[in-house]
Amino acid sequence: xxxxxxxxxxxxxxxxxxxxxxxxxxxxxEWCGPCRMLSPILDDxxxxxxxxxxxxKVNVDDNPSISAKYGITSIPAVYVFQGGxxxxxxxxxxxKQVLEQEFAAFLG
Numbered sequence: 157x158x159x160x161x162x163x164x165x166x167x168x169x170x171x172x173x174x175x176x177x178x179x180x181x182x183x184x185x186e187w188c189g190p191c192r193m194l195s196p197i198l199d200d201x202x203x204x205x206x207x208x209x210x211x212x213k214v215n216v217d218d219n220p221s222i223s224a225k226y227g228i229t230s231i232p233a234v235y236v237f238q239g240g241x242x243x244x245x246x247x248x249x250x251x252k253q254v255l256e257q258e259f260a261a262f263l264g
Contacts (some may be wrong), residue, residue, distance in 0.1 A: 158244045159198075159199045159206075159211065159212045159248050160182060160195075160198055160199060160211040160212055161204055161210070161211075161212045161213070162201050162212070162213050162214075162215070163212040163213065163214050163254055164182070164214075164219050164222075164232045165219045165220075166175065168219075168238075169211075169216070171212055171246035172212060172237050173237065173240040174240070175210055175237070177208065177209055177210055178208070178211055178236055178237065178238040178243065178262040179209065179210045179211075179212060179235065179237045179238075180198065180201065180202075180210070180212070180234060180235075180236050180259065180262070181212055181213075181214055181234070181235045181236075182194065182195070182198050182210045182211070182212070182213045182214070182225075182232060182234050183214050183219050183223060183228045183231050183232065183233040183234070183235070183238060184213055184214070184215060184216065184231055185214050185216050185231055186213060186215070186217065186224075186264075187209075187217075188231050190231075190232055190248065190249035191249070193199045193249045194219040194232045194249040195213075196260040197249075197250075197251070197252045197255065198211050198213075198234070198253075198255075199211075200252055201252065201255065201256065201259075201263070202250070205263045208225040208262065208263055208264070209235070209236075209259075209262055209263060216228055216231060226242065230247050230248070231255065232247075232248065233245065233246075233255050234255065236259055236262050238262065241264070242249055244261070244262070245257055246258050246259070
């Protein structure tokens with residue numbers, strides 16, 4: 157079972173933009189192979205850093221408004237939101253240690 161919460165167009169503002177912690181958002185789709193490879197890595201990061209960040213998932217097929225708003229054209233796309241703004245981005249499936257390095261400022 158995933159540690160990441162599913163977020164929708166309607167819950168995005170409350171779950172992500174108004175969060176008091178940084179939020180790692182995984183933009184993904186059911187049919188995306190690299191997205192399925194990345195999911196357990198993000199679950200590990202969610203478990204390892206639960207006190208520092210929230211990790212959520214946005215299905216781009218089910219939530220086209222939020223995907224369009226942030227210009228998601230390639231998935232998996234992992235964005236970090238802090239204070240309601242995009243603070244970091246990572247495109248494509250990457251190993252856990254690479255993601256942890258890219259997002260170290262938010263996980264520390």
